[in-house]
Amino acid sequence: xxxxxxxxxxxxxxxxxxxxxxxxxxxxxxxxxxxxxxxxxxxxxxxxxxxxxxxxxxxxxxxxxxxxxxxxxxxxxxxxxxxxxxxxxxxxxxxxxxxxxxxxxxxxxxxxxxxxxxxxxxxxxxxxxxxxxxxxxxxxxxxxxxxxxxxxxxxxxxxxxxxxxxxxxxxxxxxxxxxxxxxxxxxxxxxxxxxxxxxxxxxxxxxxxxxxxxxxxxxxxxxxxxxxxxxxxxxxxxxxxxxxxxxxxxxxxxxxxxxxxxxxxxxxxxxxxxxxxxxxxxxxxxxxxxxxxxxxxxxxxxxxxxxxxxxxxxxxxxxxxxxxxxxxxxxxxxxxxxxxxxxxxxxxxxxxxxxxxxxxxxxxxxxxxxxx
Ligand code: SF4
Ligand code: SF4
Numbered sequence: 323x324x325x326x327x328x329x330x331x332x333x334x335x336x337x338x339x340x341x342x343x344x345x346x347x348x349x350x351x352x353x354x355x356x357x358x359x360x361x362x363x364x365x366x367x368x369x370x371x372x373x374x375x376x377x378x379x380x381x382x383x384x385x386x387x388x389x390x391x392x393x394x395x396x397x398x399x400x401x402x403x404x405x406x407x408x409x410x411x412x413x414x415x416x417x418x419x420x421x422x423x424x425x426x427x428x429x430x431x432x433x434x435x436x437x438x439x440x441x442x443x444x445x446x447x448x449x450x451x452x453x454x455x456x457x458x459x460x461x462x463x464x465x466x467x468x469x470x471x472x473x474x475x476x477x478x479x480x481x482x483x484x485x486x487x488x489x490x491x492x493x494x495x496x497x498x499x500x501x502x503x504x505x506x507x508x509x510x511x512x513x514x515x516x517x518x519x520x521x522x523x524x525x526x527x528x529x530x531x532x533x534x535x536x537x538x539x540x541x542x543x544x545x546x547x548x549x550x551x552x553x554x555x556x557x558x559x560x561x562x563x564x565x566x567x568x569x570x571x572x573x574x575x576x577x578x579x580x581x582x583x584x585x586x587x588x589x590x591x592x593x594x595x596x597x598x599x600x601x602x603x604x605x606x607x608x609x610x611x612x613x614x615x616x617x618x619x620x621x622x623x624x625x626x627x628x629x630x631x632x633x634x635x636x637x638x639x640x641x642x643x644x645x646x647x648x649x650x651x652x653x654x655x656x657x658x659x660x661x662x663x664x665x666x667x668x669x670x671x672x673x674x675x676x677x678x679x680x681x682x683x684x685x686x687x688x689x690x691x692x693x694x
Contacts, residue, residue, distance in 0.1 A: 323437065324487055331390055334429050335422075337476075338391035338469065340456025341487040344384035346376040347451045360521045374446050377482040381442025384482035386489070389449070389456040390430065392423070395475035395571050397579035400586035406627070407589060407610070408527060408557020412582055415477035416612040427479060434483055442482040449478035457490030463498050463517040464505035464561040470497070473568040499566055508564035510550040526551050526558035530623050531613035534650065545689075548626050548657065555591060555623040556610055585609055591624035592636060595643055595655075621646075622654040629658025637662060641670045652683045660690020668694045 328339045351372050354361050361371070377384040394413035403412055415423050431441045450467045454460055459469035459476075466474035498517075506514050513524035522528040523540065529547050532539040543551075551558075562568055587593075588605050597606065602617035614620055625643065628636045640662075643655040656674065659667045668691065675687045 323485065326437070327388060327434070327487075330433050331430060334426050335392070336390045336426065336430075337393040337472070338458060340389040340391070340453060340458040340490055342387045342389065342452055342456040342489045344377040344381075344386055344482055346378075347448045347455075348375070350375045350448045350451050357519070357521075360523055371446055371448070374444050375448055375451075377442070377447070377480075380444050380447060381440060381482040381484065383440050383484040384442060386483050386485055386487040387447075387452050387456070388434075388481045388483055388487070389453045389458055390479040390481070391453070391458055391469065391472075392426075392477040392479070393472055393475065394477055395473070395574075396576065397582070398576040400578070400582050402586040403582065403589060405553050405559075406555055406591075408554075408559050409475060409562075410477060411557045411610060411612060413477070414609065414611075421611075423477075430481065434481070434485075437485075440484040443479070447480040447482070449480045452480040453478045455489075460497050461518055462505070462565060462567065463502070464509075464514060464565060465518055465520045466562060466565075468497055468565075468567050473571050474562050474565065475568065475571060497567060502566060504564040504566065505561040508560040510552065510560065511547055514561060526554050526560075530554060530556050530558070531619065534622075535614065535616070535619050543622070543626070545657075549630065549661070551623075551626050552630050553591075553627045555589075555594065555620065555627050556614070591627040591631075592639055594624035595621050595628060595651075596639060597621070618648045618650045621648070621651045625651070625654040625658040629654075629661035632662055634662055634664050634666060637664075637666050637670060641674070644670070644674045649680045649683060652678070652680065653686045656683060656686040656690050660687075660693055663694065 324341055331339045354372050373379050377387055392415060394410055394415060399409055399412055414421060427443065431443065434441045453467045459467045462468045462474060467476065467478065468474045469476055511524045511526060514520050524547065529543045529551065533543050534541050563572065594606065597617060599617065606620060625640065628640065637659055640655045640659045644652050646652055656671060659670055671687050671691050675684065678684050678687060
């Protein structure tokens with residue numbers, strides 16, 4: 323049965339498969355308990371990580387967990403999107419019903435169902451822990467799972483099934499290079515604070531989609547994080563790109579992806595900041611549909627990226643978006659203008675302060691003006 327599952331998974335586009343038991347992932351629940359401060363919002367609200375750390379809470383009849391690996395570093399990533407949109411997000415690894423990746427998951431479920439298995443799947447299942455326990459790879463200090471020969475550019479899916487499948491031996495040795503600190507040095511925010519530990523609240527990737535959007539997450543992106551987000555508007559790859567275990571993959575010559583090449587110029591932060599609902603629905607969501615469902619969050623991120631660019635040429639655009647009906651867009655446009663600085667920016671902020679009605683935006687303008 324394991325061989326049949328493997329062959330089918332490879333046939334429908336996955337790149338590797340592992341099997342493990344349905345025992346609870348107790349290390350995860352212990353870690354969540356120990357690091358409540360950084361994780362309580364996600365644990366208690368949106369994803370209920372602690373709950374799904376026991377596969378039997380996903381599928382009461384669970385006996386095994388199947389781990390499916392998708393290598394998302396198969397095509398070249400457009401220059402324009404590097405440093406702006408994380409590679410996993412460019413690769414659209416979401417379980418959406420009408421999407422290719424979602425179709426693979428459905429095909430797999432149907433296949434397992436036809437073999438007489440009950441199948442349980444939730445996106446929040448502890449995929450990385452399952453991958454390590456299934457022997458697919460091992461954790462790197464940057465908290466990603468590194469598969470031997472493939473590195474960490476992998477999407478992982480864990481499915482609980484009712485069949486007893488032969489578990490694999492875990493890859494026990496850490497593959498990090500001795501004394502390597504490259505991921506820590508590459509992380510601009512200090513989110514990676516010790517080996518195998520990352521604080522999501524400090525992570526750029528989380529901050530591009532969590533605040534104000536995920537139930538229980540903070541309302542705003544902290545000022546000190548905004549400044550370190552640089553040009554990222556969705557995700558962050560820095561701690562993976564810095565890793566020696568990924569360098570071989572990064573040096574490969576890959577074929578450009580026609581869709582990504584076509585959409586790359588449409589993801590310019592100036593375009594995103596000024597986009598209308600139709601553009602968001604018809605263009606942006608075709609690529610970025612995983613975590614953000616309202617355009618104001620991407621406009622916020624675009625405003626931050628423009629602020630961090632320091633380009634005085636975008637102050638006029640930001641002045642326009644300070645008239646946006648959405649409070650969040652006005653707020654972060656004000657921050658971006660302050661971040662750019664200069665006399666023109668100061669004049670715009672002083673002018674906008676006169677008519678602004680939102681206390682939140684007024685506070686952001688006042689904060690921005692303090693820096694002049
Ligand atoms: S994704 Fe970016 S911000 Fe998050 S831990 Fe890695 S380098 Fe740091
Ligand atoms: S950058 Fe170095 S320390 Fe970090 S995950 Fe890679 S090998 Fe490990």
